[in-house]
Amino acid sequence: MRRDDLRPALFGTAIRDRVLIRLALSENGLHVRELARQIEASANAVHRVVIALERAGVVVSRPVGTTRIVLLNRRWYGAVELRALLDRLVAAYPEVRDRAGAFRERPRRIGKPL
């Protein structure tokens, strides 16, 4: 993440903004390390943000194998409005959108050509 990033930290910090925007672009959620890699932040920092957002009910995490997948909590009372806002904010974060676009979430059949 660039230190001279002049975009407003709408949700408190730049990392928090990026975490939420990246999760809004995710269909099935991401584990913390992948989330951190996608937004170019440290896993520790992203982990702290996820814990705070989970405590607030905005995101949820659930175990998948040996990792935990984080995703926006669609049960949260403001989920629809938050997603609409995040969908608008994606335009201000083209690098997050581009990385998300290049990241495949769905499983790929073994042997299928790229």
Next chain:
Amino acid sequence: MTLGDDAGLVDVAFAACTVLARAGETAVLCGGSAAAYYVPDRYQSLDIDFVVEVGAAPHIVDRALSTIGYTLSTEGHYRHERLPYTLAFPIGPLSIGRDYITAWRTERRGDALLHVYTPTDVVRDRFLHFWAWGDRTALEVALAVARARATDVDTAALHAWVEREIQADASYDASRVARFFASLRDL
């Protein structure tokens, strides 16, 4: 108010709600623990979730719960030295999906009290778990509460709420709604 070593979920929930009420805080039992209150033979939980009114002072909650032996742990829950139940306070407001919850039941046991989701709200809260995440256990619990509290569950209110949720978020899985209401009819 003291909790014996054999205190169960309902005993702890009554004690916590009562000491908080005496401290001036309204805490409402919600989530899976509210389901466990209505169908203890079908569902048990070691996590007791309360939502306190927005603006409750943490130090007042800490002090009130310490009188029944619960202290704040590093994970942010309240734990008891001898009892397995943890008390958690998810951040409010009290809501199920997009609906704010402004009414609940107040049960009394002697001079103790417990604010708890109504059976209808427990059913829709558990169903929402199934609806959003496909959690089959939550669906079974929702149906168990609907069966045990058939006369208290407002089916028309459930239908109206589901319609509102679908209008807000059309991506919800309609087949789960159909399955839920078909199961309700078959109870």
